[in-house]
Amino acid sequence: MTNRTLRSPRQAHAITWPVRPLFAGLAAAAVAALALLVSIGIGWPVPASAVHDDGYFELDGNIPDGAAAGPDWGSVFDSNGNVSNLDNGLAAGFLMDDISPAGAVDHTVFTSGGTKNNQQPTDWDWGTQSVPAKDDLSNVYAFGTVDTNGHLIIYAGLERLAPNGDSHIDIEFNRQIISLDEEPPCANEPCGFLGLKTAGDILVAMDFTKGGDFGTLRVFQWDGSQYVIVAGGTMTGAGCDAADTICGLNNAGPSDDGGPWPNYDNHGNVVATLEKNAFTEIGIDLTGLLSATPCIGSFQAHTRTSQGNPEDLSTAELKDFAAPEPLPLCGIHWQKVDGQENLLAGATFQVCRTHDGNGADITDECQSV
Template structure:
């Protein structure tokens, strides 16, 4: 029957293709590491029951009952006293170590018994020559047919103990159950395709549990592999032949059998007397110090006779893992600042903790040598006991190395992950950018004409730590989005400093975007905002990512007004002064401000040296400023007209509009003349004292109106009245 790992298992034993490396490797490491050369000891009938390091070797399967001697073992065959402890199955107290089985610490295999389909060795298969091995199915002789076998590994400090047990179907005759412990897992040799066999090495162990004298005396013999040679079939390696030494020590071995039937033994039936045996070995007592790697793969089989080299193999079960290593475990945890697991980091571990490894180990989360498939957890199991320097060398995408990037951790002998866990907390890479206005034509903030073409160039720079993708620009009142045509923000094909731009910027890189558009008739503001996506798919910060500006669609305007007008009428030669005021009532500064005219002021308009409100006038007027121009002359002989036209050049070099820039007037040059004629005399001859009336006529013979018209009298006429 084939056993499943991690639970009470039934194993069909068909073809040893499953890797039973845990049990074998565990025992192998312990046996390989013995301190001094050992001489082979002759194994004799030894039955020495006892409670060994808390485990009951008492001829019974249930825990917590050794003190009552359930196997009825004679007192002379008990080492010291039987005290309650652990055993194979749960009992009144203590723990059942295979109830359930917990690979690679313990294993329980329920094999087919008295079955025509039970896996067995072919005839002639020998323990020490695996080239003779082959498998078929069929009923097995009752004394060699095992029903249950069990194995358990335990450490006390740095000392390792191995416990084994077996149940056969009848107690008639001797049989041997070989528990083999190897460093390497089973393998298929090229010369024996389809046949799984142990891959033996010097220091491996074969622990033989003999049911002697019908089962009444369980004898334990410990063989250590001393030499290994390949054996061939058809010119190809088909297996191995080994030599072994008997290293059994009486103080290192305990064993027991059931001298009475075991009712309700735990398997649902009574186990008859002498059909169950168990044993323990103290590897340290055998001079075997555990190592890493140690013995970690196990297998179990029976043989008919006591000679390990010549007796024929019988029943077999699948190999299984067993932990007889002093290896520890090392866990590396990767977290973000919030404690969330981060996958994908790479670390170096120095020295290399992998058993058999050398130099420095480079390991990536979920890569080779990571025993844990979860993101953010690297587990090295097994790991050699030592003190290690663990350095993060390549952080997960979107994150940077922590400070410090290296930690030290000691892996103790037989330690678990709780004893050797290091945690690295990676800060997230910053995702920041800076957008600046690189150039503008016309210059940003200046005046422009209606329908002017405007070209803006902005530069997006990755000032953060994360590589940014999907780098683009959006805008308002200019180019709204990134694109490839006019009216869009068009990315340069080349990054600043060289290299093709394909939408991404590494740290420190920059790229220019150009926007060209036509201004309408209104003043306007524009803005551009940079965008990008960091390595984790989040938007980069918008801080420092917006630039803006404005353009003033120039609306120049000036107004010419009369401050001092010419009189309506003058006499020839009179002094005439006309003053006009030129005011900048529009936008922008006007240069070359002057006044042209006609008539007497054709070339006589003289600007004031001071602008209205103060400040020297040098030909320019800022918005809302004004200056007076004066035209002074002597009146000509004839009536005349005059004009004044304000002139100037706007901020874009164009002549200011003529609207509101014209003034004019006319002057009547007066030429006065009058004529006084006698109209009538009341009498030409009179007497003294007569009344005389004289009428004269005053006529305006010139131009213009006369005022204060009167006639001065003389002679006998005292006055003239109209």
């Protein structure tokens, strides 16, 4: 089995909010303020939301788009992993990772001993090595949307070569655009990463049992120097937590449709179906969990050699990774229109934040757009 070619970054979809100029009235300012709240994470009292059976995405343990409301992975991406239909989403991204079955090599592997989650990406080295099948990622994808309460909800899915082993997988959502310093394979090892973790970044850590079943999911947030577990951010076993802010599940098998893109078995053969537990998907209401909306610019995935201390990510070494891709859930594309929805070239208006996250008056913080 030869290594598959790593493809270039997928197309990015910016957040678009139709906004009227300042002189069009208060409604314009309200819409613009909502857009700012969603995109830059200004704290505000948040109503309850849900991630399961909400009509925004099919979180049902499979890839094909079924009869339920909302898209599924099989309709969001085409056979090459390009975004084909965002539906009600804001952005989506697809990571096609290299694989190393049957003694072959993987061109995207952490190569420095002691690589940990609590290090900055600029401290990581990568290159070419073999990876145990249980630690070998194949395809990873993410989808972001905002619900009617203004909550940012993230959905993610992944495929792994050996679903029957004790394995540990992380999906990381960063504010900065994290990237590799060159296209794989690394020409002169070690190669490195570009970009830094910033306060508010999110890491979702998943641990799977020896039978491959969904074990425990934990949500961590970067505090500026390390990842700290989020209060209420732990869920054990497949399903959803009581608040329906976190859900996670595997495919039921024994042979499920793997979507329009290539899937791989543990021998590296291209297959069209996935065995039980080879596919995992999660959904997290980040705004509901954090009581604030984080700023996300890119995402990446990596595996750990062990669970380590469940609440201390510095105790387990990183192994395989799926190279980072943009996931633009932080910026705003301003479209300025008049009352009849006609575009207004050059129109400007001002948006002001007048209250803090608790609703108390503050000195106005204004921005012209």
